[in-house]
Amino acid sequence: GPQASKVRAPLGSGFAIHPHGVEMESGASYLVRYGVEDKIADAVERALKERPGNPLSFIGSLLMTGSPTAMGGLTAVERWFPNLGREILNGKPPQSSASSSAAPPMLLSGASEGADTRFGACALQAGHVVAHILGPRNAPSDECVAKQAESLYNVPDEVLDDEIITNAFKLAIEERGPPMGLTSMMTGELRDCRRNYLQVIRAEGCFCVAYRLRPSPETPKVDIGGGTGWAAQWYVDRFEPTGSEDPEGCHLYLWDDGDPNWDGCHIDPATHRRWSRWHPPSDKWVPLSAGEQLPQLSSLRHYAGIGSTRLSADGEKAIASLYCNPSSVVDIT
Structure with missing residues (x-):
């Protein structure tokens, strides 16, 4: 045509x-x-x-x-506390005012496999608010994605890169020593750990279910392994003589969950498979005696519940015991 x-x-x-x-x-x-x-x-x-x-x-x-999906949109905790990360850095975390005295406690954790996931499940069942703090490189456990997705809080880079966290890292490295192959506090292992600072810096109590590092000249005094160790170090650094807070207010507790079949951890009969409290004046763990009280979680506005990615059955029970009978140490052996 x-x-x-x-x-x-x-x-x-x-x-x-x-x-x-x-x-x-x-x-x-x-x-x-x-x-x-x-x-x-x-x-x-x-x-x-x-x-x-x-x-x-x-x-x-x-x-x-026309609407965001669960993965792409804001989670419940992000909607409730849109500036949580920045407020923690600035010393004004939510629920800390007198008008919110009746608010439920807030668990600050990290959604990793093992202890974080277990703490989150128990806290939600107890009616606590849960904020699993995640950086861009931190992946939540499958269980957290399936059952605790509304508790995931994604921290923007502008908060993670804040000078406050960088300076805290410099101080902690003096105590713990740099990880092998360290080239920058902004990459690799240390980049992944930056979110841990937000879990503990305003917490009124810090509960760790983790393993202790084997003794060596390089082993830090706060001898918890992994990212939990960095979090515990930042918590301890708040108190005198390093920080300005009264050592009597240091409520760092460790359930020593080291695996006797793994040579990467230290098995100390005095602390193994029981709760101990960090004693700042002597820089050591002091096992709690039978019946000695732990802080009641229901009395805390913010507390950190963190630990290893692999838990023993006793470690899982230790976390549950904090919520079943939070006013005393429970003998689970």
Whole structure:
């Protein structure tokens, strides 16, 4: 048939010429007709307002369905406490005012496998608020994703990179020594641990179910292994002589859950498979005697519950005992 007439539309008319000679709508006009630019602008504006942990998923969900999905949108704890990370750094964590004296306790943890997940499950069952603090590189356990997703709190980089945390790292490294291969406090293992600072710096009590490191010239005095060790160190550094707080207020407790079959941990009969309290004046663990009281979790506004990614059956029971009978040490042996 006859060749189609190729008439070029005037600039700005909203039409262009298709490669096959058929007049077609211009890209700009096409986007305007479907309101694409307006919808994208609205989604970006909402993301900037709500600051979700995954802004791309959040925006994508808004464009596809009109509402954010559970993974892309804000979790319940992020909606309740949108500035939690910054408020902790600034010394004004939520629920700390007199008007909130009736608020339930808040568990600060990390959603990792093992102790974090167990603490979260027990705290939720007890009616506590749970905030699992996560940095971009920290992955929650499958159980937390399935059953504690509304308790996940994603910390933005601007908080994790704050000078307060960097300075705390420098101080803790003086006590613990740098990890092998350390090149920067902003990458690798130390990058992953930066969120741990937020778990403990305002906590009124810190409960760890973890293992102790084997004694050596390089072993720090606060001899808990893994990321839990960094968290415990930051907690201890709050108190005199390193910090300004009264040592009598140091409530760091360890359930020594070391595996006797693993040579990477220290098995001390005095502390193994029982609760001990850190004693700042002597820089050592002091086992709690039978019947000696632990702080009641229900009396704390904020407390940290953290520990190893692998727990023994006794370690799991130790965590549960804090909630079943929080006013005393429970003999589970």
